[in-house]
Amino acid sequence: MKKTIIIGSGITGLSAAWKLSEKGYEVSLIESEKSIGGLAKTIKMGNYFLDIGPHAFQCEEKEVFDKVMDLFKDEQGAIPLKKRKIKMVFKGNYVDYPLSIKSILFQMGFISPILSSLSFAKSKIRTSIYSLLSKKTQNQNLTVKQWAINSFGKYLYLNFFKIYTEQFWKIETSELSHRVIPSSVKLNFAKTLKHLLFKNYLDITKREPGKLALVQREEIPCYYPKKGFGEIANKIGNQVKNNGGEIHTSQEVNEIVLNSENSFDVKTKDKTFSGDFVISTIPLNRVISKIKPLHETNIIQSAKKLEYLSLVLLYLIINKKNVLNCQYCYFVDKPYNRITDMNSFSESSSPQGENIFAVEISCHYESKMWKSSDEEIFLMCIQGLEKDNFLKKADVINYKVIKVPSVYPIYRKDYEIHLRETEKYFAKIKNFFSIGRQGQFYYGDIDQMIRIGFDTADKIIKQ
Numbered sequence: 001m002k003k004t005i006i007i008g009s010g011i012t013g014l015s016a017a018w019k020l021s022e023k024g025y026e027v028s029l030i031e032s033e034k035s036i037g038g039l040a041k042t043i044k045m046g047n048y049f050l051d052i053g054p055h056a057f058q059c060e061e062k063e064v065f066d067k068v069m070d071l072f073k074d075e076q077g078a079i080p081l082k083k084r085k086i087k088m089v090f091k092g093n094y095v096d097y098p099l100s101i102k103s104i105l106f107q108m109g110f111i112s113p114i115l116s117s118l119s120f121a122k123s124k125i126r127t128s129i130y131s132l133l134s135k136k137t138q139n140q141n142l143t144v145k146q147w148a149i150n151s152f153g154k155y156l157y158l159n160f161f162k163i164y165t166e167q168f169w170k171i172e173t174s175e176l177s178h179r180v181i182p183s184s185v186k187l188n189f190a191k192t193l194k195h196l197l198f199k200n201y202l203d204i205t206k207r208e209p210g211k212l213a214l215v216q217r218e219e220i221p222c223y224y225p226k227k228g229f230g231e232i233a234n235k236i237g238n239q240v241k242n243n244g245g246e247i248h249t250s251q252e253v254n255e256i257v258l259n260s261e262n263s264f265d266v267k268t269k270d271k272t273f274s275g276d277f278v279i280s281t282i283p284l285n286r287v288i289s290k291i292k293p294l295h296e297t298n299i300i301q302s303a304k305k306l307e308y309l310s311l312v313l314l315y316l317i318i319n320k321k322n323v324l325n326c327q328y329c330y331f332v333d334k335p336y337n338r339i340t341d342m343n344s345f346s347e348s349s350s351p352q353g354e355n356i357f358a359v360e361i362s363c364h365y366e367s368k369m370w371k372s373s374d375e376e377i378f379l380m381c382i383q384g385l386e387k388d389n390f391l392k393k394a395d396v397i398n399y400k401v402i403k404v405p406s407v408y409p410i411y412r413k414d415y416e417i418h419l420r421e422t423e424k425y426f427a428k429i430k431n432f433f434s435i436g437r438q439g440q441f442y443y444g445d446i447d448q449m450i451r452i453g454f455d456t457a458d459k460i461i462k463q
């Protein structure tokens with residue numbers, strides 16, 4: 001039986017290993033971190049369960065849904081249905097989610113609802129005339145700036161899109177592809193406004209695999225395991241091991257050696273794993289330089305252009321409940337982008353009478369923010385929370401900072417050229433697959449990553 005080496009134990013790598021091992025194939029899953037699950041893990045710190053930001057399981061497809069639910073079949077009520085409740089704080093005002101036209105125009109504190117409506121109407125007329133004349137579909141290869149102005153007008157661009165996009169990405173809107181907007185869960189404003197005003201928006205937010213657009217996905221039921229989202233990854237990991245698969249943690253892959261006889265040697269500092277197939281789920285800008293021999297050295301330049309935004313998470317252990325009155329809340333003019341109330345996902349995430357706030361700050365790897373000390377990060381965030389009357393320093397029992405280097409693929413305006421180059425390169429390596437959020441430079445959700453993992457396993461099984 002042929003052997004597969006899987007690099008990275010996030011949901012994508014785990015799902016491929018699950019399917020292959022279930023069918024009796026040999027698999028070795030290699031993970032650089034101490035524990036499995038990647039972005040979908042739950043970190044246990046004493047009696048606290050810390051997720052990497054808010055995670056909930058939604059699924060479009062029966063096979064994947066049943067497989068995940070089956071993992072919990074012996075524990076009644078272990079993965080209950082959760083009602084979504086999300087808010088946004090914009091210019092000091094609470095705005096309910098999903099956003100309505102009324103909330104966009106009135107609650108968001110724009111100086112002039114009339115100005116924003118006029119600006120929007122003008123842009124709509126202009127783009128309609130343009131598309132009639134040129135007979136071209138809108139939204140192809142546009143930057144965020146062009147897309148937002150074309151779609152919503154200058155007033156809304158300057159008063160919302162520019163502020164929020166640049167706060168999140170730390171990159172000018174003229175440098176980013178408009179694709180960051182529909183792809184990012186952060187930009188609910190854009191999704192909702194577009195959803196409300198243009199039917200054709202549903203088409204441009206469709207993502208493969210899966211049939212639904214992002215806005216429609218908001219309506220699918222959400223589930224959350226009582227012991228933390230990471231239970232899904234842990235249970236898949238147990239299935240892999242029960243099926244005879246191997247999982248090696250704390251093993252960072254440094255080299256992927258292509259042998260002449262169509263096999264691979266995957267090397268970590270102290271081990272070599274040999275196999276007939278390799279599935280890589282690690283970032284594209286890191287995997288290329290590990291491939292030996294690398295026949296096309298110019299591919300390194302393309303891969304380097306595919307960057308990922310990092311995430312700093314500050315977990316505040318607090319003695320207050322129901323502070324946000326929602327599961328998570330987006331913030332527009334603060335150093336943090338989103339805050340999650342972990343108790344609203346599961347009461348078991350902290351001991352009784354306590355709660356956890358997960359505060360997310362996006363930043364570039366090795367930036368000033370990335371290098372800030374834990375105390376600096378805590379002080380910066382608590383100042384904002386005190387000012388907005390959410391929390392006082394005295395409400396905080398303890399805090400922890402976790403930094404994750406590769407979280408959001410950055411869709412710069414020319415990213416597709418570089419992505420296509422790396423894809424072409426990989427296509428020439430027989431039996432090598434680069435998949436998942438990092439490996440395909442693609443923001444998908446958990447159910448979509450499971451589908452990708454299963455489909456890749458099927459390709460190997462069929463060979």
Ligand SMILES: Cc1cc2nc3c(=O)[nH]c(=O)nc-3n(C[C@H](O)[C@H](O)[C@H](O)COP(=O)(O)OP(=O)(O)OC[C@H]3O[C@@H](n4cnc5c(N)ncnc54)[C@H](O)[C@@H]3O)c2cc1C
Nearest residue numbers: 008010011012032038039053055056253436437444445446
């Ligand atoms: C803040 C946030 C909230 C989200 N919320 C939701 C949600 O509510 N619902 C939902 O469905 N999805 C959500 N997602 C998306 C979901 O988390 C991802 O789609 C999924 O976890 C990606 O899995 P992956 O396996 O493709 O990548 P990753 O999870 O990134 O896995 C890659 C793995 O490779 C490992 N690795 C890297 N380099 C090496 C190396 N050299 N050697 C060995 N191992 C290596 C990493 O440590 C990691 O474990 C969210 C994502 C984020 C960031």
